[in-house]
Amino acid sequence: MGGVKLSGAEILLKSLQAEGVDTIFGYPGGQALPIYDALYDSDIRHILTRHEQGAAHAADGYARATGRPGVCLATSGPGATNLVTGIANAYMDSVPMVAITGQVSRALLGRDSFQEADITGITLPITKHSYLVEDPSELGRIVKEAFHLATTGRPGPVLIDMPKDVSSEVINYEIPGEMQLPGYSSVKDGDLGLVLEAARAIAASMRPVIYAGGGVVISGAHKELLALAELLMAPVCNTLLGMGGFPGNHPLSLGMLGMHGTKYANYAVCECDLLIAIGARFDDRVTGKLETFAPEAKIIHIDIDPAEIGKNVRVDIPIVGDVKRVLCQLLEVLQPGLREAWRDRIQAWKKEYPLSYCDNGRLKPQSIIREIYNITEGAARVTTEVGQHQMWTAQYYSFTKPRSFITSGGLGTMGFGLPAAIGVQVGCPDEVVFDIAGDGSIQMNIQELCTAVNYELPVNVAILDNGVLGMVRQWQELFYNRRYSQTELSNPDFVKLAEAYGAEGIRVTKPVEVAPALEQAIRSSKPVMIDFVVDREENVMPMVPPGGSIGKMLG
Amino acid sequence: MRHTLAVTVENNPGVLTRVAGLFSRRGFNIDSLAVGRTENPRVSRMTIIVEGDDMVVEQVAKQLHKLIDVIKISDITRNAYVDRELVMIKVHAEPSARAEIMQLVDIFRARIVDVGPKTLTIEVTGDEGKIDAIELSLRPFGIKELVRTGKIAMLRGVKNSAKNNSQKEEDVK
Incomplete structure (x- = not known):
């Protein structure tokens, strides 16, 4: 052992490679210089974004698409604070991410030094854990722990803050020792007694509904979920992050539930006598008014995070464990069921209250999303920004595969989609990637178009351009007496803008132009931005008014 | 609660x-x-x-x-657990009042830890009830300053509330 002299930065990169990292998204700066100097000789691929926020979202998108942890890197101070939104976004959606920041040298810490920010302090409530590295000899262990924490249990972002002199200090490298995490354990299997209790409740149920969230996708339990639903003949509704965890075109699929869910999903939840919540957290956008959410139902809640159980609703049968393993345990003890009356009732709702929009010959956002679905045969990786276009995507693109829908759910970050699409394309180079965007959101990280051009990442950006901040405007229309305060946008020429960045730009104003434009975009080896000039008045329907019961929807 | x-x-x-x-x-x-x-x-x-x-x-x-x-x-x-808190109280103490204050200190089994020209500083440990009681008794003399450590607690008998080198255990379900 020993003998090898390495700098802190070299140890960092060596440790990252030991964790299987081959790609980093980042942006250099003063206090990160030793790390960037070491990267110069490294095999790790570095994707230079145009803003640190872009790097964080790209790492996020990469992680969600591949299931491997995403890594982003920034300098101290403003570099680090620019990561904050991206870290918060990953935290809310349980995305495995390791964020590395430069920091001022140890002797300068706490003195308001140039480009100093207390980033471990700032990110305390939005990281699973964080480290300020005070001794380069601890780095190997810290990196090992950081990846373990980010990827196990309920995944989340972990931050490593690297003072410049820690990065540049040369020490005798030794293989890192054991992880020291006496306070950390991640439960895996569910409690057998509770699994059996759940099985009894399921057997006794006449009207079960499965409510499946992002946990199904994260734990890779889509096959088990499908088996469970088919065994019980139980309908499945998905949360926004759960889309793709159950095939959207399956007869048992109810699509999304909640504020902009389908009526039949919400009605089913209202009338069910048993709600099986799997890897979901009873978010307020899902439940609406809590007192009227699944009022007649016994609730089984399966989740890896014990703190989610009983947080928002009272649970009858709590099962803490990895979703995939708990579902396997359940499948072993369950009997098939045929609940024909319940099935017929749901089929009747589906027939009576389908998702619909008025197809009046104008260019409709919903029809564009259907067209993207048709042309990509439902096989594209789709990211979105946040707003109306995001809800329409969830409603009208029937996601059939896990990790195919990548969207900012918990934090609702406008500007997420384009950098996330870049991360997705880096992780899945041979797949078709679409960022479905709004004209407001796209401008929050549009500079990343340059990143896509530089690295020849052929992402497709479909802007559903209605010239307004549509979702905010929709709320103003419905709840603020049509007082459209600050929601009109005067936009740049997106086609010229795309061309200025070296991408391809296409404008579409008529329904007949949609399919040819999409085909051209998919064929192109360049990033393509399509400006779909859509009907301004279109709203996302149906809708549960804020604080209302999910059984009472507008539209 | x-x-x-x-x-x-x-x-x-x-x-x-x-x-x-x-x-x-x-x-x-x-x-x-x-x-x-x-x-x-x-x-x-x-x-x-x-x-x-x-x-x-x-x-x-x-x-x-x-x-x-x-x-x-x-x-x-x-x-079943024992809990204790330590409090220091600096109380206004004219020479004429000192005897009475020292009597109270005895009753509560507290201690005088500092004597100033016009003050006495008293240290008292105990559970919440005792501490509230002594505070109330001293108030008429004029409390100049009061600082408490916050409560510490430990289970009675052989049971441990925490093994300080053990792996994480699930006590709270």
Whole structure:
């Protein structure tokens, strides 16, 4: 052992490679210089974004698409604070991410030094854990722990803050020792007694509904979920992050539930006598008014995070464990069921209250999303920004595969989609990637178009351009007496803008132009931005008014 | 209802900030928090008194458990335990009043730890009831300054609320 002299930065990169990292998204700066100097000789691929926020979202998108942890890197101070939104976004959606920041040298810490920010302090409530590295000899262990924490249990972002002199200090490298995490354990299997209790409740149920969230996708339990639903003949509704965890075109699929869910999903939840919540957290956008959410139902809640159980609703049968393993345990003890009356009732709702929009010959956002679905045969990786276009995507693109829908759910970050699409394309180079965007959101990280051009990442950006901040405007229309305060946008020429960045730009104003434009975009080896000039008045329907019961929807 | 939580944590920098920050951002109220090293220098023990119904306290404990530096949490409220708090009270004491104050100090088995020209500083340990009582008795003389450590607590008898070198255990379901 020993003998090898390495700098802190070299140890960092060596440790990252030991964790299987081959790609980093980042942006250099003063206090990160030793790390960037070491990267110069490294095999790790570095994707230079145009803003640190872009790097964080790209790492996020990469992680969600591949299931491997995403890594982003920034300098101290403003570099680090620019990561904050991206870290918060990953935290809310349980995305495995390791964020590395430069920091001022140890002797300068706490003195308001140039480009100093207390980033471990700032990110305390939005990281699973964080480290300020005070001794380069601890780095190997810290990196090992950081990846373990980010990827196990309920995944989340972990931050490593690297003072410049820690990065540049040369020490005798030794293989890192054991992880020291006496306070950390991640439960895996569910409690057998509770699994059996759940099985009894399921057997006794006449009207079960499965409510499946992002946990199904994260734990890779889509096959088990499908088996469970088919065994019980139980309908499945998905949360926004759960889309793709159950095939959207399956007869048992109810699509999304909640504020902009389908009526039949919400009605089913209202009338069910048993709600099986799997890897979901009873978010307020899902439940609406809590007192009227699944009022007649016994609730089984399966989740890896014990703190989610009983947080928002009272649970009858709590099962803490990895979703995939708990579902396997359940499948072993369950009997098939045929609940024909319940099935017929749901089929009747589906027939009576389908998702619909008025197809009046104008260019409709919903029809564009259907067209993207048709042309990509439902096989594209789709990211979105946040707003109306995001809800329409969830409603009208029937996601059939896990990790195919990548969207900012918990934090609702406008500007997420384009950098996330870049991360997705880096992780899945041979797949078709679409960022479905709004004209407001796209401008929050549009500079990343340059990143896509530089690295020849052929992402497709479909802007559903209605010239307004549509979702905010929709709320103003419905709840603020049509007082459209600050929601009109005067936009740049997106086609010229795309061309200025070296991408391809296409404008579409008529329904007949949609399919040819999409085909051209998919064929192109360049990033393509399509400006779909859509009907301004279109709203996302149906809708549960804020604080209302999910059984009472507008539209 | 008030709950007494015994929390063992890794003695890492920032651990107190993590715990305190969690309480403030989740809107939980801390009545008192006392922290210090245990017999294992790498482990500290916090005694946290938190106000809330069982649901709230359960959520507090679960959220605390998610902090990587937290090793173990025990809600010892419903167990037999001893708790103590140390308080120092600087009370206005004219020569004419000193005898009476010293008598009170004796009754409460407190101690005088400093004598000034016009003040006495009294140290008292005990449970909440005793401390409230002595504070009330001294108030008529004029309390100049009062500082309390916050409550520390330990289970009675052979049961341990925390093994300071053990793996994380699930005490709070």
